Amino acid sequence: MRAYRLLLHVYPTSFRSEYGGEMAADFAARRRRISGPAVAALWFEAIADAASAGLGAHWDILRQDLRTTVRTLGRRPGFAVAAILVSGLGIGATTATFSITDHVLIRPLPFPDSDRLVSLWQDQSYRGYPRLELSPANYRDWIQMSTTLASAGASRGFSVNLVGGGTPERVEGAAVTADLLQTLGVHATLGRLFTADEDRAGASGTVILSTSMWRTHFGSDPNVLGHTIRLDDAPYTVIGVMPPDFTFPRREALFWVAMRLAPDDFQDRSNVFLHAIGRLKPGVTVDQARADFSRIAAELARLYPTDNQRTGATIVGLHDELSIGSRTALLALTAASACVLLIACSNLASLLLARALGRQRELAVRTALGAGRERIVRQMLTVSGVLAAAGALVGVGLAIVAVPVLATLAPDSLPIAELPNVDGRLLALVTILTAVTALGVGVGPALRAGRAGVAALRDDARAGTSSRTERLRATLVTVQVAASVALLVVSALLLRALWRVEGRDPGFQTTRVLAATTMLPMPRYEATATRWAFYQRVLTAVRQLPGVESAAYISFVPMSTDLRGGIFPVTLDGHPQDPTTTHVAGVRFVTPDFFRTMGIPLHQGRDIADADTAAAPWVAVVSESFAAQNWPGESPLGRTFDLAFHARTVVGVVGNVAVRGLERSSEPQAYLSAQQILDRYMPWFAPKDLVVKSTFEPTALAGDVRRIVHEADPDLPISNLQTLEALVGADNVPRQTQVRVLAGFAVVACLLAGLGIHGLLAFSVSLRTREIGLRMAFGADASDILGLVLRRSAVMAGAGLLAGAGVAVVAGQGIRAILAGVSPFDWIAFGSAAGLAILMAGAGSLVPAFRAVRIDPLTAIRHE
Amino acid sequence: MGRPHDDTDEASALLPLPPATFHILMAVADEPRHGYAIMQDVAARTNGAVTLSFGTLYRSIQRMLDQGLVEELRERPAEGHDDERRRYYRVTKFGIAVAKAEVRRLGELIRLARATSFAPRRT
Numbered sequence: 003m004r005a006y007r008l009l010l011h012v013y014p015t016s017f018r019s020e021y022g023g024e025m026a027a028d029f030a031a032r033r034r035r036i037s038g039p040a041v042a043a044l045w046f047e048a049i050a051d052a053a054s055a056g057l058g059a060h061w062d063i064l065r066q067d068l069r070t071t072v073r074t075l076g077r078r079p080g081f082a083v084a085a086i087l088v089s090g091l092g093i094g095a096t097t098a099t100f101s102i103t104d105h106v107l108i109r110p111l112p113f114p115d116s117d118r119l120v121s122l123w124q125d126q127s128y129r130g131y132p133r134l135e136l137s138p139a140n141y142r143d144w145i146q147m148s149t150t151l152a153s154a155g156a157s158r159g160f161s162v163n164l165v166g167g168g169t170p171e172r173v174e175g176a177a178v179t180a181d182l183l184q185t186l187g188v189h190a191t192l193g194r195l196f197t198a199d200e201d202r203a204g205a206s207g208t209v210i211l212s213t214s215m216w217r218t219h220f221g222s223d224p225n226v227l228g229h230t231i232r233l234d235d236a237p238y239t240v241i242g243v244m245p246p247d248f249t250f251p252r253r254e255a256l257f258w259v260a261m262r263l264a265p266d267d268f269q270d271r272s273n274v275f276l277h278a279i280g281r282l283k284p285g286v287t288v289d290q291a292r293a294d295f296s297r298i299a300a301e302l303a304r305l306y307p308t309d310n311q312r313t314g315a316t317i318v319g320l321h322d323e324l325s326i327g328s329r330t331a332l333l334a335l336t337a338a339s340a341c342v343l344l345i346a347c348s349n350l351a352s353l354l355l356a357r358a359l360g361r362q363r364e365l366a367v368r369t370a371l372g373a374g375r376e377r378i379v380r381q382m383l384t385v386s387g388v389l390a391a392a393g394a395l396v397g398v399g400l401a402i403v404a405v406p407v408l409a410t411l412a413p414d415s416l417p418i419a420e421l422p423n424v425d426g427r428l429l430a431l432v433t434i435l436t437a438v439t440a441l442g443v444g445v446g447p448a449l450r451a452g453r454a455g456v457a458a459l460r461d462d463a464r465a466g467t468s469s470r471t472e473r474l475r476a477t478l479v480t481v482q483v484a485a486s487v488a489l490l491v492v493s494a495l496l497l498r499a500l501w502r503v504e505g506r507d508p509g510f511q512t513t514r515v516l517a518a519t520t521m522l523p524m525p526r527y528e529a530t531a532t533r534w535a536f537y538q539r540v541l542t543a544v545r546q547l548p549g550v551e552s553a554a555y556i557s558f559v560p561m562s563t564d565l566r567g568g569i570f571p572v573t574l575d576g577h578p579q580d581p582t583t584t585h586v587a588g589v590r591f592v593t594p595d596f597f598r599t600m601g602i603p604l605h606q607g608r609d610i611a612d613a614d615t616a617a618a619p620w621v622a623v624v625s626e627s628f629a630a631q632n633w634p635g636e637s638p639l640g641r642t643f644d645l646a647f648h649a650r651t652v653v654g655v656v657g658n659v660a661v662r663g664l665e666r667s668s669e670p671q672a673y674l675s676a677q678q679i680l681d682r683y684m685p686w687f688a689p690k691d692l693v694v695k696s697t698f699e700p701t702a703l704a705g706d707v708r709r710i711v712h713e714a715d716p717d718l719p720i721s722n723l724q725t726l727e728a729l730v731g732a733d734n735v736p737r738q739t740q741v742r743v744l745a746g747f748a749v750v751a752c753l754l755a756g757l758g759i760h761g762l763l764a765f766s767v768s769l770r771t772r773e774i775g776l777r778m779a780f781g782a783d784a785s786d787i788l789g790l791v792l793r794r795s796a797v798m799a800g801a802g803l804l805a806g807a808g809v810a811v812v813a814g815q816g817i818r819a820i821l822a823g824v825s826p827f828d829w830i831a832f833g834s835a836a837g838l839a840i841l842m843a844g845a846g847s848l849v850p851a852f853r854a855v856r857i858d859p860l861t862a863i864r865h866e
Numbered sequence: 867m868g869r870p871h872d873d874t875d876e877a878s879a880l881l882p883l884p885p886a887t888f889h890i891l892m893a894v895a896d897e898p899r900h901g902y903a904i905m906q907d908v909a910a911r912t913n914g915a916v917t918l919s920f921g922t923l924y925r926s927i928q929r930m931l932d933q934g935l936v937e938e939l940r941e942r943p944a945e946g947h948d949d950e951r952r953r954y955y956r957v958t959k960f961g962i963a964v965a966k967a968e969v970r971r972l973g974e975l976i977r978l979a980r981a982t983s984f985a986p987r988r989t
Binding site: 013017020021024025027028029031047048050051052054055056058059062 | 900901902905919920921922924925927928929952953
């Protein structure tokens with residue numbers, strides 16, 4: 003019989019205590035009347051019965067509880083909506099941010115054994131470049147001398163004009179050495195990878211397509227292998243197609259060609275353009291590789307002191323190839339969303355506590371009437387579960403909306419193909435966290451009600467519990483205030499940083515200037531005269547357009563994303579040559595009128611002119627920083643220096659320009675005449691960016707500019723057609739998104755904390771109605787009562803403020819890297835955050851305080 | 867569990883009755899019975915074709931109590947019938963109304979079936 007009683011535990015407790023005794027008696031009665039195999043049959047029947055009817059009984063209760071839950075929540079829709087929104091907000095915000103962070107920071111890269119992949123950089127920190135690309139000669143020597151790498155490969159950007167098949171277009175790709183793809187450990191889905199003889203000088207061109215280019219340009223033709231395509235006028239044979247999730251080195255790369263380095267490329271060790279990737283031998287750590295390459299760099303510095311002196315090696319895991327800024331921003335957002343979740347959970351807990359306290363008497367009555375503790379607990383659990391589930395639904399909606407917005411924060415510098423999605427596992431985890439909060443808070447009062455029984459009906463017992471609950475709620479509210487103050491300070495700091503960056507002078511005017519790229523394919527345009535004819539034709543036609551003030555061509559428009567490297571050593575005549583103190587400059591070739599078009603002030607001398615031909619003296623216009631670096635305190639006009647394979651004389655000085663964006667320091671600039679460049683030299687620097695200044699909104703010129711370029715050369719694609727305002731704005735997009743998201747979090751946190759204060763005070767006023775009434779009857783006036791209520795609010799707000807400021811100090815230190823020079827202790831940020839928090843606390847206390855003042859002493863005393 | 871039992875709408879809202887519920891109603895139609903007696907009565911009435919399991923029986927009783935179809939006897943039945951470990955159930959007025967409504971429903975169903983070839987026509 004004991005076995006059968008054990009079996010009865012499958013049924014809900016309430017059912018068992020009601021019918022268990024009779025069921026056991028019935029079972030015993032039947033058992034007595036049978037013997038032999040019939041006993042086994044009876045047991046079999048009993049077990050099957052327990053399984054089906056037991057489950058059914060549970061289901062009956064759940065259905066009943068759900069009905070009750072919907073009814074009780076419907077009776078107080080305000081509570082239900084608040085609880086669901088609060089938990090939804092927490093769940094949504096946290097899931098969305100964690101999804102991005104997981105995608106960018108945590109998940110391994112999509113290559114086999116990706117933790118063994120490292121990036122190899124030259125370290126020239128002494129002149130501000132801790133991560134500099136490698137020259138072909140140094141790359142070759144590094145790989146040959148290394149003892150820690152199993153294999154290695156290198157790549158460089160390779161964007162080309164794709165002609166044939168409609169409008170010519172500009173396509174981003176990469177040139178890679180034959181061993182790069184093997185080093186990454188990837189395979190082609192169609193065809194094959196490059197072989198060693200394909201990346202030699204003189205080899206015929208070969209190209210591997212990305213799935214997306216194969217789809218868009220070849221209609222996923224399975225017979226694409228062997229086709230020849232023309233990239234920048236040169237033929238390339240298609241030898242393979244990569245899988246859809248393969249992205250390297252950036253998301254934009256649509257194809258890969260074999261890099262064919264010529265013997266000449268190995269001459270100049272200061273010509274750095276290779277991005278090298280290595281695969282560590284099994285068991286080798288990144289630290290061991292660092293030691294290995296430091297040794298190699300020291301050895302090469304000894305062998306080639308001119309170019310390699312003071313040059314070290316920077317080895318980083320490929321997955322850590324993220325700027326400190328991106329990493330900090332993501333971590334800050336994650337911490338902020340965790341804050342929101344904390345506030346949401348504590349707010350939910352506070353709401354449920356208040357509700358439970360309000361229902362204490364009802365629970366006590368139900369217990370007194372014989373409702374088992376199990377039934378009450380189950381009922382409370384159902385309410386919490388329903389709230390959490392509804393919150394999760396709201397959270398999913400929120401996360402689906404938020405992830406694409408947040409995805410703009412994911413840097414494109416990592417070889418990760420697709421943009422992140424809402425992560426199901428994270429959603430589940432966060433929902434469970436919220437549900438556990440809700441359940442934890444929901445069950446406590448139920449258990450207490452069960453234990454206290456009828457005693458809970460007594461007033462003093464109630465008062466005791468309610469003061470405990472109030473203390474707990476006050477702590478929760480203080481936590482909320484602290485978290486929201488921390489968030490407010492951090493967003494204020496970031497907002498200040500954004501303003502500071504946006505307020506920086508780029509050195510040129512951004513209004514009413516249109517920029518466009520027309521990449522000139524080599525070798526067709528390798529003769530300087532051919533290019534000059536093209537510029538003349540386009541610029542003359544553009545200048546004749548109505549409303550155009552001026553137009554010019556330059557190698558790279560400032561803040562162009564095409565710009566990588568492009569820094570050259572400057573040799574001054576008459577100065578001693580010390581390679582480690584060599585001054586460097588960014589080189590730009592320009593046509594006349596560039597400075598006027600861009601609004602860059604000409605401080606001394608003259609602009610580059612049409613007359614600055616190859617036959618005339620070779621000249622340069624330099625930036626102020628260039629002049630200050632090379633001839634401090636002296637006039638630079640008439641001075642000569644060697645740059646870009648020729649001696650140049652300074653004829654003008656212009657203002658400094660933030661060529662590398664508002665947040666990075668920019669090297670001094672030397673602007674050279676577009677006509678004063680030897681044929682076939684520096685093709686990468688041939689002017690290709692057109693800038694047009696107009697008297698009206700310049701986007702209206704786009705159609706005309708396209709037509710003019712098409713007439714000058716129908717094979718040239720136009721890309722990056724945008725206003726300078728948009729170009730500079732794009733530089734700030736991640737920062738703006740960051741600030742918007744954080745400020746959003748902070749506002750939500752602030753509102754929630756305000757609601758928390760309001761809820762707690764309102765509740766405590768309603769509990770103390772009688773006490774307040776008595777005080778008023780004994781002569782307390784409105785200001786006394788106001789003081790009574792506001793003092794509590796002030797204590798919670800003050801404690802929260804202090805704690806929050808403490809957290810903010812730590813957080814400010816953590817995000818120093820993205821503060822753009824704003825001090826983490828910035829008093830304006832702290833002051834405005836504190837002001838907002840006090841405002842929020844005041845607003846939260848207003849209604850309860852007035853309610854307390856308007857209590858009628860007579861009614862209050864009679865009421866109880 | 868008190869509810870107005872004279873409402874025919876409320877009765878028809880419970881139809882069709884689960885077979886176990888209908889059998890239990892028939893078992894307690896004439897006299898109050900305890901659970902085990904109900905089980906035996908159902909088995910006897912159907913010549914053993916229907917046997918209610920313990921779980922099904924008491925889950926049904928619980929639901930029927932909630933619905934007001936049966937009620938627990940406060941006073942013990944007459945001497946000799948009493949088994950003091952057990953609780954006795956009897957049908958309520960509402961239970962009778964529901965049972966009658968179910969009989970009418972089944973009768974109507976049979977009448978419709980007779981119009982087809984499914985059931986022998988009444989002679």
